[in-house]
Amino acid sequence: MAEPKRYGAIITAVERYLPDKIVTNHDFEQILDTSDSWIRERTGIVERRLLEGKPTSFMAAQVARRLLARRQLDPAEVELIIVATITPDMFFPSTACLVQDQIGAGRAWAFDLSAACSGFVYALATGAQFIESGTHRRVMVIGADKMSAIMDMQDRSTCVLFGDGAGGVLLERSAESGMGMLDFEMHVDGSGCEYLHMKGGGSLVPASHESVDQRLHYIRQEGRAVFKFAVIRMAQVSLSLLARNGLKPGDLALFVPHQANLRIIEATAERMHLARDKVMVNIDRYANTTGGTIPIALSEACEQGRLKRGDLLLMTAVGGGLTWGSALFRWAV
């Protein structure tokens, strides 16, 4: 059980942004040796959204504006903006800096957080610390990825899996005890780099004609290895976090898992003995938007009225790193 906190970090608003352009599995059939049935059966994905002509910061700023509007806040009331992304607009400045400027959050500081598909839960745990310690009142946590910027459209084993999108939450201070983030558990196994990475463009392999020719500026994944890891770790970290808080999966009102593959989600739910109606799934419409999946799914769940005050919410992800983690909340609004 976690130590008592000075303040609670509660989620007071959840928003999402999805680009308008829909690309279906049938569209991929036109350019690749693949089929709608292969993609559906192996992943649960039917279609995804792709962002054209704009960068990741555009989607993140849309989410930020919607969060402000939802709470009727002035941008100057935001003190910190964290953007979880692996597809920043550029190496520097961070995408969070660009969002700060685009929304005119003149008093905020801002930084990006890189933990691939675990980025949003990592950022949530990070942002909550600033609220719980009493140093901040309002922190924006956004997960945003334009995966189409690093998808190799000649590699059928990866490009069909991803999409573009963003979501985010506003974390605010609460004096009420036992509300908001209750606990989190995060992990890394850096030896898993070989299974999921993008090698080109950094200091290891700076951009060159050769790095482009070798297609090193695209995501590479050993799908089977990541699949096995995800199935074990998602359930393990979720059960561990619940157990150390004296809870069981049956106590949850909603489980929002990272949306990478429907089979991973189903296997995780099965290992946790969690009823299907408590598991949020929308991978069919958006595919894997990396940092975006959990806040996008949470935003849709809220719209569907699946959370009410006092409910327990668990969010869990696995991603490149390899990283994995889980965050437990008591819903406060």
Ligand code: ACO
């Ligand atoms: N269409 C048709 N056939 C395909 C496609 C495709 N799009 N992609 C691969 N295949 C073929 C392969 O070439 C292979 O053919 P072969 O048997 O003749 O060699 C066959 O299908 C089976 O390939 P596998 O890779 O073994 O298929 P698998 O059942 O493992 O499914 C998948 C692949 C969907 C990628 C799965 O492994 C997976 O979802 N892995 C986890 C992905 C994930 O969760 N990533 C983490 C997040 S990403 C992040 O952090 C940024």
